[in-house]
Amino acid sequence: MKKCLPIIFAALLMVSALTGCASQSNLALRNPSSEQNNATAQSSETTISQPVTSKTGVSSSTVSPTASAAYEKLIAYKTENYGEQSIADFNAALASTPDELTEFLAAVADVSSTISSDDENYEFFTTTITFSSNELYCEHMGEELTLFLSMSKQSRLCDYLDDAGEPVYEFNCFVDSNVAYSIDNPKLVSVAERDKALLTYKEEMQNYLNVLSETEITDGDVETMLIDKSVELANSLSTENMKLSPCEIYLLDINAAGTEITK
Numbered sequence: 401m402k403k404c405l406p407i408i409f410a411a412l413l414m415v416s417a418l419t420g421c422a423s424q425s426n427l428a429l430r431n432p433s434s435e436q437n438n439a440t441a442q443s444s445e446t447t448i449s450q451p452v453t454s455k456t457g458v459s460s461s462t463v464s465p466t467a468s469a470a471y472e473k474l475i476a477y478k479t480e481n482y483g484e485q486s487i488a489d490f491n492a493a494l495a496s497t498p499d500e501l502t503e504f505l506a507a508v509a510d511v512s513s514t515i516s517s518d519d520e521n522y523e524f525f526t527t528t529i530t531f532s533s534n535e536l537y538c539e540h541m542g543e544e545l546t547l548f549l550s551m552s553k554q555s556r557l558c559d560y561l562d563d564a565g566e567p568v569y570e571f572n573c574f575v576d577s578n579v580a581y582s583i584d585n586p587k588l589v590s591v592a593e594r595d596k597a598l599l600t601y602k603e604e605m606q607n608y609l610n611v612l613s614e615t616e617i618t619d620g621d622v623e624t625m626l627i628d629k630s631v632e633l634a635n636s637l638s639t640e641n642m643k644l645s646p647c648e649i650y651l652l653d654i655n656a657a658g659t660e661i662t663k
Contacts, residue, residue: 483592
């Protein structure tokens, strides 16, 4: 079963655009609903109707009678106080053996490929479950914990659509990066604390890119500016038990009026 883990996690990364994670090869999925941000890719909806009972007997969410087994498996962990649990306890409950991890990652990949942004459990799946699945996989493989961070800024909406019927913008800036982090004492960091720190990092980096002008992006050293901002955030969000690092940018794609700008 161990051999299946990289395959399943690769599948999870392929659908991570649905959860806001970075994807090194999916620029085509970046189709925004506004001039500043990309819309989250939409997929089939999960109808909400029937209660589900968690492993602790607390019913905190509802799912359709036709919801997938993967959906039901994962939503069982959304107990009433799941955010108060330590990272150590929560992640251990998700998967404590290689075989359990294989099954867990397969369930995450299944749900990630079908979850809709209007599902009431969307945030739980795309934050808590996504972060924990990445941590469990990295720990199993002996790799550094990493937050996949994707940012974009688009402006000057054109009055026509592309061949796929999507909006076209004259100015586009896409940034993909990784943020290394460590949880030195997972017994002393709660799920809610972890989620808030990582989400704040992502949101503040996107907000910073949003306020940069087109000229600052095209004529300035935008990569250095983004890294400097990430240093500031890493310092402010790190605690004694959880440390965040500056981002490492591996893709910077800028296009203005059809002209690619190389940095």
